[in-house]
Amino acid sequence: MAVMTMRDALNLALAEELARDPSVFLMGEEVAEYQGAYKVTRGLLEKFGPKRVIDTPITELGFAGLGVGAAMAGLRPIIEFMTFNFSILATDQIINSAAKMLYMSGGQFKIPIVFRGPGGSAYQVSSQHSQALESWYAYFPGLKVVMPSTPADAKGLLKSAIRDDDPVIFIEQERMYGMKDEVPEDEDFTIPLGVADVKREGTDATIVARSLMVPTALKAAEELEKEGISCEVIDPRTIRPLDIDTIVASVRKTNRAVIAEESHPFASVGAEISAEIMEQAFDFLDAPVKRVSGADVPMPYAKNLEQLAIPDVAQIVAAVKEVSYK
Amino acid sequence: MSNQSGEQRDQAKRASSSAVSVLDPPNKASASATQSNEIGEDRETLVEILRQMVLIRRFEEKCAESYSLGKIGGFCHLYIGQEAVGVGAISAVRKDDYVLTSYREHGQAISKGISPDAVMAELYGKAGGCSHGKGGSMHLFDKTVGFLGGHAIVGGQIPLATGVAFASKYQETDRVTLCFFGEAAVNQGAFHESLNMAQLWKLPCIYICENNMYGMGTSLERAMSLQNVAQKSCAYELASEFVDGMDVLKMRQATQRAVKRAREESLPTLLEARTYRYMGHSMSDPGNYRTRAEIEKHQERDPIKLFINDLKTNGVISDDDLAQIEARVKEDVEQSVRFAEESPLPAERELTTNIYANPL
Numbered sequence: 001m002a003v004m005t006m007r008d009a010l011n012l013a014l015a016e017e018l019a020r021d022p023s024v025f026l027m028g029e030e031v032a033e034y035q036g037a038y039k040v041t042r043g044l045l046e047k048f049g050p051k052r053v054i055d056t057p058i059t060e061l062g063f064a065g066l067g068v069g070a071a072m073a074g075l076r077p078i079i080e081f082m083t084f085n086f087s088i089l090a091t092d093q094i095i096n097s098a099a100k101m102l103y104m105s106g107g108q109f110k111i112p113i114v115f116r117g118p119g120g121s122a123y124q125v126s127s128q129h130s131q132a133l134e135s136w137y138a139y140f141p142g143l144k145v146v147m148p149s150t151p152a153d154a155k156g157l158l159k160s161a162i163r164d165d166d167p168v169i170f171i172e173q174e175r176m177y178g179m180k181d182e183v184p185e186d187e188d189f190t191i192p193l194g195v196a197d198v199k200r201e202g203t204d205a206t207i208v209a210r211s212l213m214v215p216t217a218l219k220a221a222e223e224l225e226k227e228g229i230s231c232e233v234i235d236p237r238t239i240r241p242l243d244i245d246t247i248v249a250s251v252r253k254t255n256r257a258v259i260a261e262e263s264h265p266f267a268s269v270g271a272e273i274s275a276e277i278m279e280q281a282f283d284f285l286d287a288p289v290k291r292v293s294g295a296d297v298p299m300p301y302a303k304n305l306e307q308l309a310i311p312d313v314a315q316i317v318a319a320v321k322e323v324s325y326k
Numbered sequence: 327m328s329n330q331s332g333e334q335r336d337q338a339k340r341a342s343s344s345a346v347s348v349l350d351p352p353n354k355a356s357a358s359a360t361q362s363n364e365i366g367e368d369r370e371t372l373v374e375i376l377r378q379m380v381l382i383r384r385f386e387e388k389c390a391e392s393y394s395l396g397k398i399g400g401f402c403h404l405y406i407g408q409e410a411v412g413v414g415a416i417s418a419v420r421k422d423d424y425v426l427t428s429y430r431e432h433g434q435a436i437s438k439g440i441s442p443d444a445v446m447a448e449l450y451g452k453a454g455g456c457s458h459g460k461g462g463s464m465h466l467f468d469k470t471v472g473f474l475g476g477h478a479i480v481g482g483q484i485p486l487a488t489g490v491a492f493a494s495k496y497q498e499t500d501r502v503t504l505c506f507f508g509e510a511a512v513n514q515g516a517f518h519e520s521l522n523m524a525q526l527w528k529l530p531c532i533y534i535c536e537n538n539m540y541g542m543g544t545s546l547e548r549a550m551s552l553q554n555v556a557q558k559s560c561a562y563e564l565a566s567e568f569v570d571g572m573d574v575l576k577m578r579q580a581t582q583r584a585v586k587r588a589r590e591e592s593l594p595t596l597l598e599a600r601t602y603r604y605m606g607h608s609m610s611d612p613g614n615y616r617t618r619a620e621i622e623k624h625q626e627r628d629p630i631k632l633f634i635n636d637l638k639t640n641g642v643i644s645d646d647d648l649a650q651i652e653a654r655v656k657e658d659v660e661q662s663v664r665f666a667e668e669s670p671l672p673a674e675r676e677l678t679t680n681i682y683a684n685p686l
Contacts, residue, residue, distance in 0.1 A: 025496065051496070057526070062485050062519025069489020072474055073424070075496060077489075092516075096479050097486060103680045105467035105475065106458030110683035141681050165683035194686035241686045 028080030064090030084119035099142030132263035149214035156191030410629035414577025429464035439471035454669030481514030491531035510541025571599030
């Protein structure tokens with residue numbers, strides 16, 4: 001084990017997988033000579049050369065589609081979006097090509113590709129650079145969607161995503177790149193996709209949280225512990241396919257569920273999890289499922305307004321108390 | 327022809343009733359088979375090009391009939407009038423080269439080597455279709471012959487083809503990629519983004535714009551500020567050529583030049599093939615945006631008629647040869663319908679297969 005930032009854990013995963021498989025290449029804006037806009041790809045050009053680590057023009061639809069085509073012909077591309085906000089330009093290729101190719105070709109063309117980069121809220125970059133898009137991608141059969149919340153998960157999940165034969169949307173959190181924790185240095189360390197992790201065990205209420213909301217939920221759980229409420233914090237880690245069994249098992253034990261997410265509430269991943277809990281654990285619920293979401297507004301610039309738009313510890317604490325009737 | 331499969335050759339033998347047929351391989355055909363002619367191509371190649379064009383014409387006519395009978399569903403975009411573009415271009419590549427194209431792709435799929443049986447069965451939504459009934463008319467695929475789809479978002483195949491060419495270069499093979507699209511796709515960002523990357527990174531991709539003058543019901547004049555598509559290549563310093571898309575040999579020769587550039591120098595090319603579609607945009611389009619006279623004017627330069635005249639004038643084929651080709655093609659098309667009719671529907675369990683290669 002070594003203590004490192006999430007940024008360096010991702011960098012290590014990329015380096016290990018580039019070294020392991022010559023069909024893996026990394027492509028995106030500023031990934032090579034600039035060393036990555038967020039330095040996730042630092043040093044990779046030097047290690048692997050310009051054939052494997054490729055700077056692109058600002059042409060998201062183009063290089064996303066190029067990646068899908070390269071995957072059809074047998075390569076394993078890692079396509080970096082400088083931020084997932086820019087993936088909006090590439091959605092035709094992600095959704096209409098990557099997600100559907102295996103199906104509409106009758107099983108002939110698998111698309112082993114990873115689309116990765118930071119998503120969710122950032123620091124005062126306003127509406128177009130600060131948004132959570134996971135519910136868009138999780139909507140489509142054919143895509144897998146992954147969102148790590150710790151440096152170790154980031155490394156293990158990214159390695160699994162690169163080795164996976166399907167298109168994986170891998171959403172990092174810009175605010176979490178500097179987060180430090182222990183990370184296994186073993187090159188064989190991976191975390192399977194589709195498996196949730198219990199980040200904290202508890203008995204009185206379940207908090208389902210992903211990405212930035214995991215550390216926020218863990219802080220809320222600490223505060224609630226002081227007030228005698230024991231919270232279990234579940235991180236699905238993979239949004240699609242969703243490990244609903246782990247979530248339902250927890251809710252059947254605690255009988256209360258709060259879902260915390262950065263995204264807008266309408267048609268969100270939290271709405272889906274809430275519906276699935278209702279379908280599979282209705283008789284175990286002692287209170288309606290409560291969602292804590294980002295505000296239903298474009299992200300504002302002003303620091304005070306931005307803080308109001310992102311769920312915080314206090315909101316999660318209040319939600320758990322509400323479902324606990326305390 | 328390099329992309330003619332052994333199976334097709336066997337079929338050619340079976341279809342022939344006479345001892346020596348125009349469709350036989352040269353060792354069985356008359357001595358003139360490999361003799362040079364004014365055209366400068368061997369007779370076997372010329373006959374195969376003609377056979378494919380006639381096959382595609384008759385196949386598409388049968389599709390129109392089957393569509394009207396309700397046997398084929400959804401959208402169905404026919405290639406009638408444009409046969410010379412696909413057949414001429416694909417005759418210039420190897421079997422292991424790649425083709426990606428739009429939703430008007432029945433003809434190109436057949437030309438690249440997917441059997442008419444597997445194409446027709448796909449249109450019928452049957453398990454024996456080349457995409458096992460999951461793709462339909464707009465999504466024909468066959469990995470074994472390098473036919474990488476059938477893509478139905480206008481211009482969507484252009485970045486994909488660029489990526490396939492990128493992979494060929496990355497893998498250090500000399501495979502080239504042909505990418506077909508209509509002129510309406512040229513107005514999409516995907517076209518410009520792809521050409522920029524292809525020339526920037528020197529990718530062996532040949533972009534073939536089939537300029538049939540209409541994007542659905544909107545004429546070129548109403549949609550494009552600069553109507554010379556080939557000229558747009560100068561924005562990316564890309565080699566380009568304007569080709570008469572009704573002349574199959576000109577199409578073949580232009581593609582051969584582009585293939586040489588791609589294979590030997592790993593450089594892309596933009597070809598603009600001026601052509602015309604006789605039918606509506608799809609089977610549901612009555613075509614009220616153009617006159618009968620306009621269509622008839624273009625039909626005077628029908629690519630199949632032009633080629634037959636050329637071959638006859640140069641003594642390559644006789645009326646008997648032509649009759650043999652027509653007879654063989656008629657049988658192949660009828661056989662494709664029989665195959666499609668008899669092929670089973672996809673099993674209901676197929677609804678939920680092929681969503682993930684690694685289901686979790």
